[in-house]
Amino acid sequence: MIRKNRLNKIYLIIFFLLSVGLITFFILRALEKNIDLYLTPSEVKAADFNQFDDFKLGGMVKVGSLQKLEGLEISFIVTDFQSEMTVIYEGVLPNLFKENSGVVATGSLNPEQNQFIATEILAKHDENYMPVKIEVQN
Amino acid sequence: MTKTTCLSKSRCKINIQPDFFGNILLSFSAFLSALIFVVSLSKKHSNFGTKLVLANFATLIICCGYLFLQFLEDNFSFIYVFENSSILLPTFYKISAFWSAHEGSFLLMILFLSGSMFINNSFFSGQVWMPISNATLSFILFFYLVFQIFTSNPFLTFDVLPNNGTDLNPLLQDPLLVIHPPVLFAGYVFYAVTFSLVIAGMFIGFDKKLFQSLKLWAGVSWFTLTFAILLGSIWAYYELGWGGYWFWDPVENVVLLPWLAGTAFTHSLIFSKNKILLSWMVFLGISTFLLTILASFVVRSGVLNSVHSFASDPSRGVFLLSLFGVFAFASLALFFSKSVFLQSEWPKLLSKQYLLVLNNVVLLAILLIVFLGTLYPIVTEVFYGQKLSIGPNYFSSLITPLVLILITLFSVEQFPNLLKINKRKFLLGVLSIALVVIIIDFLKISALSVGLYFVALVLSILLLKALVELATKRQINIAHKVFGHLSVVLLTFAVIANHQFSESLDVRLKPGEEVEFSNTVVRLDSVDVEGEMNFDTVVANFSIQSGETQSNLKSEKRVYKIGGVITSETGIVSTVQRDYHIVLGDRFQDGSWSIRYSINYGIMLIWISSILLLFSMLYGTIRRHGY
Structure with a gap:
């Protein structure tokens, strides 16, 4: 047994x-x-990007770069203080979105115009739901 | 936006000192916990241990009361009060500010742990397993207190008194979020008690009395944790304004882990009648508790690559991780050394217990999916330096079929005749399934619709069975089980319907303009500016015309006076079938506003079924115990 x-x-x-x-x-x-890869503008530029897959672009919204275009379309520049990338987005922005704060944009690259077409914008926030300032390393 | 001068301790030029009274209380409580541990281990059973537990609880009540007092008196020399309150804050939120950040919420968790120890001692006084349970819980409590004192001390003070605090985060100024964290912590610590009972069972064996207490605690913990998740979900829907109730965000996922394990655990306790698969039950009890610690580690350590980056002191993460390691090693070592002595028997093929085992396996598979999906990004970031996130599609596409299997399993269980299998029935079953698959394939119905039809079918069968039983026997046998499972099916139906039919539209509107979308017409009637005590607000009034019915809703955007934080108050009109949901965006130069208009299906059903589920859990837990 x-x-x-x-x-x-x-x-x-x-x-x-x-x-x-x-x-x-x-x-x-x-x-x-x-x-979904999470990349900064420098990483996007360093990589040989001929793929059109969706990824997440992260960095800071450059001061003075936010522009309201036609309709609900807006554009702004994401920077990691080494490289920059223009982001186009159509839709309502989150409340915590602001210039000089962290942002995560989901979307894909438009290689011809060197733009990032975002389908979703998230403002990075900390545990107190305040916008996150990304610290510059170097 | 800059919050006034001094945010974190390291940047401050002002001297920081520990508050004497608060720290003495915390240290005394740690001392008492250590004492309870020693006393419980040294004497078989004594009233002394119970008295110590009471003393410890009283100490922690005074300790928390002391911190509450600082909030009510606006004593901003306390860093914790300074960072989370302000003069303008309504009194109600001054109280809830206590647990609005890490330090306070952890203190609350400690209070609850010692409170549930006290309840355990008073309800089940004199039980043989009590000393071991007390020893386990005081061991946990001691380490939590050490963690509190050294890495998250709420009793630190400035040597100057600031005029005003930096205010409670506006998103947390919401009645739902006032009760969500305490309920969640209560759920976590109740599982610690359940764990301590399981540990006790491994040492002295599982007798009938221990099983009774275990069932009660497991039920209470399960109910509390479910309630907490529901509250968080409702809050996300109404306050966060993202238009959803669940985002597969890591912070949410880690709460789901102990819940899934706890669900399997609660069900596995049903085996206990004839001690089938005892070791399995013990293993689940241990895992559930370990996952609650893992959940707090993941949320608090800042390792998450989430939009919610709860960035904090890395020392907290290291401490919690080592705590997790210690508990995991100790309890699993105990499990493997003792489990050999626990009698386990396999249930018969296709018996009710057999289905329960299958149900447990499916639940654990879901757990594994959530676990890997949540922790994978952390692993790749630590080892390969590659940041990534897992899309919600991963979770929904893998989990949906498993949930359907789960539903099938517990529905079949209600028809015992189906389980008496012979060859003819089996062939017939296989044939009919094949036929259905061919028809589905032929009609090219999307997988999601198939799921929806299937769930609807199961829902009506179960409902019909319950009604027939009620009509013929005038009562429903094991009503909590029947209703609990019915509500899970209803919940699944609502979730799939929501996924399938919901739509949204981003648009720009001027006051007086209207837009047509999905058989409804939305009109922006007017935009007003109003002032409140601690915020100014823009109120947009909308009217929605859907067929014959017209409904009005208000959507707000608030600017808080301290810190200038902006939040949205979403406007929602709920009907049983669908919700109309409007988030107010930004104002444009020409006076128009951007809005996100969504039509969400099944939200009301999701809440209703969850509440029905909660009631079933509660009734199932307390019905045998008479209190």
Whole structure:
């Protein structure tokens, strides 16, 4: 009896580990399809960007760069103090969005005009829901 | 925007001193916790331990009362009060400002932990497992207090008295967010009590009495945590103004982890009648508690690459992570050394218990998905320096099928006849499923619609069964189970419908202008400016014409006087079927305003089903215990 029990237990553990491993493998594969890279303007320019996948552009909104275009369209410049990139967005901006504060724009690159077409704009905020100032390193 | 002169301790030129009274109370409480630990371990059972628990609770009540007093008296020499309150703040929010930031909320959590220890001792006094439970909880409490004193001390003071504070964050000035954090912390600490009972069971064995107490605590914790998640979700919908109730944001996901484990745990306790899979239950009890610590670590350490960057002192993160490591190692080591002695039996194939095991497996698979999706970005950032985030599509596409399987499992369980399988039935079942799949494929229905139809079908079958049972037997057997599962199906239905049908439109309107969208006409009637005690507000009045009915709603944009923070108060008209939701954006030169107009389906159903679920949980927990 005892020996049978122990054997059962070993089978159980092996089965458990195998299924967890298998599930993890499939989950990770699904994960990789849904990754949004988070890049700064310098990283975008350094990379050879001929891909049109969506990614997240992060940095600071440059002072004085916010322009209201036609309709709901706006444009502003995202900077990481080394490179800059113009972002075009059509829609309502979040409350915490402002110049000289952190921003995360989701969208894709328009290589011909060197612009980033955003579909979603998020203002970065800290635990107190205040806009985040990104610290300059160097 | 710059908040006045001094924000963080490191930048201040003013001297900072610890407040004597507050720190003495905290240290005394830490001392008492250590004492409880020693006393509980040394004597089998004693009234002395219970008295110490009471003394500790009283000390912490005085400690919290003392901090409350500083808020009410506007004593801005306390850094914590200075950073989270102001003279203009209404008294109600001066009280809630207590737990509006990390230090205070952690103190509240400690108070709750010692409070639930006290409740545990008074409800179940004299039980054999009490000393071990007390020892476990005081061990946790001691480390929490050390963490509080050294990394998140709310009792630090300036040596000068500022005239005014920097105000409570306006987004937190909302009645829902006043109760959300305390309820969440209560849920977390209740799971600590559940954990301590599981630990006790490993040492002295699980008898009937321990199981009864365990069921009660597990039910209470589960209810509280669910309630907290619902509150947070309602707050996100009404206050954050993003038009959604769940964003698969890491901060939300980490709360879902202990909830999923807790759900599996609560269900696994049903096995306990005949001690089937006891080790499994113990494992879940331990994991749930560990995940609550992981949740607070992830939120507080700043490792998240989330829009909510709760950036804080890295030492907090390191401390919490080591705490997690200590608890995880200790409890899992105990589990593996003791679990050999716990009797476990496999349930029979396709019995009710068997379905419960499957249900647990599916719940854990969902947990794994959320876990990997939430922690993967942290791992890549730490090891490869690559920042990334996981899109919501990952979660919804993987979890939806699993939820459908879950629903199928617990619905089938209600029809025991289906489970008595013979060859003919099995063949018939396979054939009909194949037929349905072919029809679906032929009609080219989208996967989401299939899900919606399926859930609607299950919903009506379950509802019909409950009604028939009510009509024939005049009562429903195990009503909390039937209604709990019904509400989960209803919730799933509402969530899929919301996903499927909701639409939104960004548009610019001048007062007097209107726009047509999805069979409704929205008109901006007028825009007024109003002043309140601590903020000025722009109020836009809209009217929405949908068929014959017309409804009015107000959408606001507030500018708070201290700090100039801007928040939106979304305007929402709710009906059972759909919500009309307007967020006011910016004003343009020509006097027009940008607005986001959304029609959200099923929101009301989501709230209703969640509340029904909560009631079922509560009834299921207290019905056997008579209080």
